[in-house]
Amino acid sequence: MLRFVLLVAIACTFTPVALADGLPVLGIDVGSTGVTVPGGPDRYVTVNQGGTTLVERIARNGGRILGIGRVGGTFTIPAVAYDSSASGLSADRTTLVLIEPRHAFPRAVTRFALLDTHTLELRHVITLRGDFSFDAVSPHGQTMFLIDYTSPSDPTRYDVRAYDLRADRLLRNAIRDPAERSDAMRGAPITRAMSSNGRWAYTLYDGAGATPFVHALDTATLRAHCIDLSMLAGRRDLWSLRFTPGPNDTLLIAKAGTALASVDLVGFSARPPAALAAPVLRPWLLAGAVLTALLLLGIAASVARRRVRGRTAPFAGGARHVAENRSP
Numbered sequence: 001m002l003r004f005v006l007l008v009a010i011a012c013t014f015t016p017v018a019l020a021d022g023l024p025v026l027g028i029d030v031g032s033t034g035v036t037v038p039g040g041p042d043r044y045v046t047v048n049q050g051g052t053t054l055v056e057r058i059a060r061n062g063g064r065i066l067g068i069g070r071v072g073g074t075f076t077i078p079a080v081a082y083d084s085s086a087s088g089l090s091a092d093r094t095t096l097v098l099i100e101p102r103h104a105f106p107r108a109v110t111r112f113a114l115l116d117t118h119t120l121e122l123r124h125v126i127t128l129r130g131d132f133s134f135d136a137v138s139p140h141g142q143t144m145f146l147i148d149y150t151s152p153s154d155p156t157r158y159d160v161r162a163y164d165l166r167a168d169r170l171l172r173n174a175i176r177d178p179a180e181r182s183d184a185m186r187g188a189p190i191t192r193a194m195s196s197n198g199r200w201a202y203t204l205y206d207g208a209g210a211t212p213f214v215h216a217l218d219t220a221t222l223r224a225h226c227i228d229l230s231m232l233a234g235r236r237d238l239w240s241l242r243f244t245p246g247p248n249d250t251l252l253i254a255k256a257g258t259a260l261a262s263v264d265l266v267g268f269s270a271r272p273p274a275a276l277a278a279p280v281l282r283p284w285l286l287a288g289a290v291l292t293a294l295l296l297l298g299i300a301a302s303v304a305r306r307r308v309r310g311r312t313a314p315f316a317g318g319a320r321h322v323a324e325n326r327s328p
Contacts, residue, residue: 185215
């Protein structure tokens with residue numbers, strides 16, 4: 001939390017020297033890194049040239065430039081977490097959302113540029129009063145999700161809002177987990193993972209000094225779940241944690257390849273790695289193990305009896321032979 005506050009303070013003090021995207025901290029620009037979707041053949045990058053933004057579609061295999069578009073003004077690929085996780089491209093690769101970089105926090109107006117990915121032509125510029133950052137886009141590019149900063153002095157206070165791109169309007173109600181308090185979701189986004197179909201956006205938050213959590217956003221149905229990570233509370237290395245795919249509809253939170261928590265993506269719960277590693281004993285597995293052990297013990301006993309008979313038989317025969325020689 002202290003690191004986050006310091007970054008905000010630096011951002012607000014040195015606003016002219018840094019280029020950033022929607023996050024409330026300057027210096028995070030993923031425009032040149034670009035955005036893609038899982039399994040997608042290309043990625044999209046932005047390059048700022050004065051008052052114009054170049055948008056390029058680049059083949060992931062070989063790096064060949066497949067298309068170039070121009071947008072008036074300064075826009076960039078939006079970052080959605082402080083590890084420079086990028087977003088803005090719909091899963092069907094038809095819609096690309098760019099954001100105007102901020103120069104201070106808070107800002108009075110936020111602008112987004114909506115592009116057609118095939119022609120790289122500008123569809124629309126969306127202007128919103130207030131301070132927003134980009135969060136996600138639905139799989140078919142019908143809905144854009146935004147972070148609405150509700151406090152002019154505390155960037156850890158916000159609502160998740162939905163913008164209907166077809167009707168061109170910001171929906172009134174915030175998207176919240178109905179099982180959580182309205183103020184429970186606070187913190188800074190550390191890293192992001194998307195489901196393979198682009199429907200679910202999973203974001204790891206630091207919890208603003210309280211319990212870290214994963215925010216699971218269903219971009220298809222406008223629902224959200226907050227998954228508390230009590231097993232990570234108090235850790236000082238939260239900013240080094242990353243998502244990695246897990247088995248059986250789970251998402252692991254790991255550091256340097258070591259799993260620290262397992263997130264159940266169906267039940268929306270989390271458990272520590274000790275519970276993850278504990279074996280699950282099923283009755284039929286236990287019965288099979290017992291029968292196998294008994295079979296092995298029977299084989300071992302049979303082999304042992306044969307070895308004993310093989311060793312004692314010659315001595316018995318030799319004793320009879322000696323007794324026969326001594327008889328009168």
